[in-house]
Amino acid sequence: MSAAASAPRPRLAALGRRPLDALGSLMRRSPKAAAGIVILLVLSLMAISAPLWTSYDPTSLAFKSMLTPSRLHPLGTTFVGQDILSQLLYGARFTMLIGLLTGLIATLIGTAVGISAAYFGGRFDEIVNGIINVVLVLPGFPLLIVAAALLENAGDWAIIIVISLTGWAWGARVLRAQAMTLRRRDFIDAAVSTGEGPGRIIFREMLPNLSGIIAANFFGTALYGVLSESGLKFIGVGDVTQPSWGSMLYWAAGHTALLKGAWWWVMAPGLCIALLGTSFALLNFAIDEIANPKAANAGRLRAARRGKGRVLASQSAAQTLTRPNMKIQPPNPAALLSVRHLTAGYQTPQGPVRAVRNVSLDVMPGEFLGLAGESGCGKSTLAFAATRLLAEPGEVFSGQSVLEGVDLLTLSESELRRRRWKDYSMVFQASMNVLNPVLRVREQLYDAMQAHGVTDKAKLDARARELFGLVGIRESYLDVYPHQLSGGMKQRVVIAIALALEPKLVVLDEPTTALDVVVQRQILEEIQAVRRRLGIGIVMITHDLSLLTEMSDRIAIMYAGEIVEEAPSSVLQSAPLHPYTRRLMTAFPPLGGERTRREGIPGRPPSLALDLTGCPFAERCDSVMPICSLQKPVLSDLSPGHRVACFLHASPEQLTLAKPEVNHVLASD
Amino acid sequence: MLYLLRKFALLLLTLFVAATINFFLPRLIPGDAVGAMMAKYQGNLSPQAADALRLAYGLGNEGSAFQEYLKYLVKLLHGDFGRSITQFPTPAADVIAAAAPWTIGLIGVCTLISFLIGSALGLYSAWKGNQRFASALPAIGLFLGALPYFWVGSLLVYVFSLWHNVFPLGGNLDPFIGDSFTPKWWSSMLRHAVLPACSIIITAVGGWLVTMRNNAVSVMGEDYLAFARAKGLSERRILSRYVLRNAMLPSLTGFGIALGFVVGGSILVEQVYSYPGLGYYLFSAVTSKDFPLMQAIFLIISAAVLIANFLVDILYTFLDPRVRTGLGA
Ligand SMILES: Nc1ncnc2c1ncn2[C@@H]1O[C@H](COP(=O)(O)OP(=O)(O)O)[C@@H](O)[C@H]1O
Ligand code: SF4
Numbered sequence: 001m002s003a004a005a006s007a008p009r010p011r012l013a014a015l016g017r018r019p020l021d022a023l024g025s026l027m028r029r030s031p032k033a034a035a036g037i038v039i040l041l042v043l044s045l046m047a048i049s050a051p052l053w054t055s056y057d058p059t060s061l062a063f064k065s066m067l068t069p070s071r072l073h074p075l076g077t078t079f080v081g082q083d084i085l086s087q088l089l090y091g092a093r094f095t096m097l098i099g100l101l102t103g104l105i106a107t108l109i110g111t112a113v114g115i116s117a118a119y120f121g122g123r124f125d126e127i128v129n130g131i132i133n134v135v136l137v138l139p140g141f142p143l144l145i146v147a148a149a150l151l152e153n154a155g156d157w158a159i160i161i162v163i164s165l166t167g168w169a170w171g172a173r174v175l176r177a178q179a180m181t182l183r184r185r186d187f188i189d190a191a192v193s194t195g196e197g198p199g200r201i202i203f204r205e206m207l208p209n210l211s212g213i214i215a216a217n218f219f220g221t222a223l224y225g226v227l228s229e230s231g232l233k234f235i236g237v238g239d240v241t242q243p244s245w246g247s248m249l250y251w252a253a254g255h256t257a258l259l260k261g262a263w264w265w266v267m268a269p270g271l272c273i274a275l276l277g278t279s280f281a282l283l284n285f286a287i288d289e290i291a292n293p294k295a296a297n298a299g300r301l302r303a304a305r306r307g308k309g310r311v312l313a314s315q316s317a318a319q320t321l322t323r324p325n326m327k328i329q330p331p332n333p334a335a336l337l338s339v340r341h342l343t344a345g346y347q348t349p350q351g352p353v354r355a356v357r358n359v360s361l362d363v364m365p366g367e368f369l370g371l372a373g374e375s376g377c378g379k380s381t382l383a384f385a386a387t388r389l390l391a392e393p394g395e396v397f398s399g400q401s402v403l404e405g406v407d408l409l410t411l412s413e414s415e416l417r418r419r420r421w422k423d424y425s426m427v428f429q430a431s432m433n434v435l436n437p438v439l440r441v442r443e444q445l446y447d448a449m450q451a452h453g454v455t456d457k458a459k460l461d462a463r464a465r466e467l468f469g470l471v472g473i474r475e476s477y478l479d480v481y482p483h484q485l486s487g488g489m490k491q492r493v494v495i496a497i498a499l500a501l502e503p504k505l506v507v508l509d510e511p512t513t514a515l516d517v518v519v520q521r522q523i524l525e526e527i528q529a530v531r532r533r534l535g536i537g538i539v540m541i542t543h544d545l546s547l548l549t550e551m552s553d554r555i556a557i558m559y560a561g562e563i564v565e566e567a568p569s570s571v572l573q574s575a576p577l578h579p580y581t582r583r584l585m586t587a588f589p590p591l592g593g594e595r596t597r598r599e600g601i602p603g604r605p606p607s608l609a610l611d612l613t614g615c616p617f618a619e620r621c622d623s624v625m626p627i628c629s630l631q632k633p634v635l636s637d638l639s640p641g642h643r644v645a646c647f648l649h650a651s652p653e654q655l656t657l658a659k660p661e662v663n664h665v666l667a668s669d
Numbered sequence: 670m671l672y673l674l675r676k677f678a679l680l681l682l683t684l685f686v687a688a689t690i691n692f693f694l695p696r697l698i699p700g701d702a703v704g705a706m707m708a709k710y711q712g713n714l715s716p717q718a719a720d721a722l723r724l725a726y727g728l729g730n731e732g733s734a735f736q737e738y739l740k741y742l743v744k745l746l747h748g749d750f751g752r753s754i755t756q757f758p759t760p761a762a763d764v765i766a767a768a769a770p771w772t773i774g775l776i777g778v779c780t781l782i783s784f785l786i787g788s789a790l791g792l793y794s795a796w797k798g799n800q801r802f803a804s805a806l807p808a809i810g811l812f813l814g815a816l817p818y819f820w821v822g823s824l825l826v827y828v829f830s831l832w833h834n835v836f837p838l839g840g841n842l843d844p845f846i847g848d849s850f851t852p853k854w855w856s857s858m859l860r861h862a863v864l865p866a867c868s869i870i871i872t873a874v875g876g877w878l879v880t881m882r883n884n885a886v887s888v889m890g891e892d893y894l895a896f897a898r899a900k901g902l903s904e905r906r907i908l909s910r911y912v913l914r915n916a917m918l919p920s921l922t923g924f925g926i927a928l929g930f931v932v933g934g935s936i937l938v939e940q941v942y943s944y945p946g947l948g949y950y951l952f953s954a955v956t957s958k959d960f961p962l963m964q965a966i967f968l969i970i971s972a973a974v975l976i977a978n979f980l981v982d983i984l985y986t987f988l989d990p991r992v993r994t995g996l997g998a
């Protein structure tokens with residue numbers, strides 16, 4: 001098996017492999033696409049079955065001039081006595097053919113140009129990109145008119161070619177950009193390194209991944225083709241004796257149909273063009289939306305924020321507790337933040353993903369709590385859900401998150417806005433992109449404070465300087481834009497913003513993962529210093545456990561959406577109990593130690609789309625026992641403050657409780 | 670300012686390409702197109718005009734094609750666009766000079782209005798994502814954008830001039846209006862402009878709407894927006910300083926391309942309303958086979974679009990700090 005074959009091949013635009021599957025999935029996923037396909041089918045049927053609907057020849061001059069609509073001529077007749085309905089039906093053939101052909105040719109050119117520019121790169125790409133840009137800004141239609149008028153005797157093919165030649169550049173630009181990001185992906189590199197030729201790579205590896213964008217572009221240029229053709233015909237360029245919707249409009253205008261009151265002569269073909277154009281535009285839009293899921297997902301972001309009705313806070317806690325040996329725990333009144341039975345995740349087309357599963361966790365005032373676990377085990381989801389920042393398709397399914405006695409998940413929008421940042425703040429995981437690129441750093445620091453009532457300019461300025469001093473940045477950096485900062489600087493700015501209102505709780509989601517070790521160290525030391533000074537509570541998330549044991553008071557280990565062990569930092573360091581925690585400890589050697597010694601944990605965490613019956617770690621656990629895959633170990637206290645969910649450390653009571661069920665299952669095997 | 674320099678270089682290059690296409694296009698047409706064209710004029714073409722035409726399309730055989738090309742470029746630089754055949758010996762430049770202000774005024778103002786309305790609606794649609802009207806807007810935008818401009822023009826004429834006599838049928842001014850820029854002139858000018866303007870705006874709004882909606886939706890998925898929400902900023906501030914400020918940037922970088930489409934559609938509207946701008950003359954040049962005039966109009970439209978585009982590029986540098994401070998857009 002070659003490396004190329006084993007490397008995963010993501011489908012950027014997963015529209016299915018066979019055209020019919022793709023069509024079906026497209027229609028199911030997007031009502032817009034479904035509408036576009038239906039309109040297109042109806043118009044195509046109309047074009048194909050024209051002889052069934054009318055027995056007249058569209059070019060025959062057999063009738064009286066300018067008849068009004070009647071049973072014999074539902075759309076009347078033209079000035080020279082042609083039946084308008086038959087012209088409309090037969091005209092559909094030509095207009096649609098033009099649209100499809102220009103769409104096809106322009107897309108072929110655009111795809112070839114865009115992909116080869118991206119594939120070969122270098123000077124070739126520069127030149128091609130220059131050409132694309134020139135063609136793009138050159139107004140196509142006036143050029144089209146001149147060229148088509150000069151080519152008048154060359155017939156419709158010439159016009160199709162000319163339309164395509166003015167319409168390919170947009171597709172080339174989009175495809176070039178997409179193909180370039182694709183070119184940098186691993187699986188293409190793998191293919192190149194196994195010696196696959198350019199043709200094979202382009203056709204086997206790249207084209208399938210670009211199919212969505214190519215399809216979208218096809219419909220976009222088909223729309224351009226239809227509108228261009230009708231415009232050209234309307235001013236009499238090209239063969240206007242050939243029945244098409246454009247030439248109908250030409251003759252209608254030439255014989256002043258509207259002045260004579262024959263509005264249907266103008267209305268019908270124009271409406272048909274509009275319908276055909278709309279169907280192309282809908283398909284272009286819908287496919288594009290699916291091929292760029294970012295745009296599609298963000299549309300639902302608002303829904304999450306508004307959908308507070310879905311948070312079924314306390315009543316639902318009971319629902320998730322189906323096991324008899326689990327008790328509902330009330331929030332801890334002494335804690336700063338008390339998360340109880342929180343279950344959250346994502347609604348996906350394949351069903352819900354439960355990324356956080358019945359998690360209960362406390363943060364005491366002024367405490368530094370570490371949250372560790374491999375990536376993908378739900379740490380960020382927990383942080384977002386507990387702070388009510390989870391956006392669609394994310395959703396809190398049940399549970400409570402009580403900050404100083406108030407459940408954040410049931411707060412009203414305005415109440416929530418008041419508390420955000422003032423009571424708790426958060427430093428996001430992907431912090432490189434967290435600052436607004438068009439606003440100065442100062443403004444982004446100010447607006448957080450202004451939103452919470454600090455409006456005095458002098459005070460704002462003084463505080464801004466103070467904060468920058470706190471995180472170790474020169475004050476002059478207040479007036480730069482985010483792109484002028486390095487990664488480490490940006491992260492410090494974000495931390496400064498997070499501390500601006502001296503909140504009681506700061507959640508840091510992998511605040512330093514993207515930074516190099518020295519900067520990481522510095523920033524973490526500053527965070528520690530500030531925390532000690534201000535007495536704020538901190539939740540720090542990372543997949544690097546050794547980092548946490550140095551800094552935290554207490555550590556919680558998360559695996560597959562659940563807390564599997566929780567203990568004071570020193571206890572966890574000296575006596576980790578859960579087999580997963582032990583593996584994590586060896587996977588990340590102490591900070592500053594040999595990084596090369598790092599070994600991952602073999603295997604992968606289970607999919608969070610599944611409901612797991614046994615211990616989630618069973619598949620990868622060295623100490624796995626028969627009971628482990630049959631029943632879920634419960635998180636229970638071993639000593640004060642040390643909780644673990646593993647049958648190796650289960651109380652005898654828990655094991656006996658489990659027994660009858662286990663015996664039953666074993667017996668039925 | 671490297672960004673603007675690059676854009677200016679593109680402007681010059683594109684103008685040069687437009688001029689070059691203009692020169693070589695008639696010479697590339699298979700068969701003896703020019704000969705056929707001459708034949709069509711036989712009889713109703715003055716000898717001088719015939720000579721001029723022959724010269725313009727390289728039938729004079731005075732030098733190599735390359736020499737002629739250079740001569741042509743020099744002439745262009747001096748503002749000499751050749752002579753109109755149908756209105757011989759009027760220079761094409763004179764016809765253009767009379768027509769261009771009407772087109773630039775009409776299309777310029779309409780582009781601005783449709784950009785503002787369309788972008789506002791697009792932003793609204795993205796922001797209010799799941800409300801009925803807001804979520805129907807993109808589909809409406811797509812429909813409007815698929816309408817042929819000239820057809821919308823025809824319908825408006827039918828409804829508002831023929832059926833209800835609200836606005837004039839066509840033209841740009843009432844006859845015998847007297848001096849320009851008097852109140853009477855303005856009122857007549859505006860009354861004549863309403864229907865053509867509406868035709869352009871109705872159709873052009875769709876494109877801006879869909880573009881802005883997509884931009885805004887993608888900005889709303891950015892981390893900096895989630896961060897702004899986490900900061901507890903007011904909706905108003907998030908909308909104006911975070912969503913709008915970022916979402917308008919791609920609309921502006923794509924402005925030149927979109928403008929080309931709008932202008933292409935709009936020049937047909939002039940034909941519907943006999944509005945004496947460049948589009949109208951382009952049409953009459955096409956029907957009367959006045960190729961020099963046709964080509965001159967193509968050049969001038971290209972130049973206008975490119976210059977407008979460059980102005981937008983200048984505006985862009987004020988709105989995006991990344992290009993202002995030297996990092997590519
Ligand atoms: N937008 C999303 N849609 C569907 N699943 C998601 C989404 N975001 C995250 N997930 C899933 O949720 C799980 C937890 O993700 P996350 O909370 O980011 O983990 P961590 O922060 O520990 O790396 C992952 O398995 C991931 O596949
Ligand atoms: S419960 Fe069993 S499988 Fe799970 S960690 Fe403990 S020993 Fe391993």
Ligand SMILES: [Mg+2]
Nearest residue numbers: 379380381429
């Ligand atoms: Mg994470």
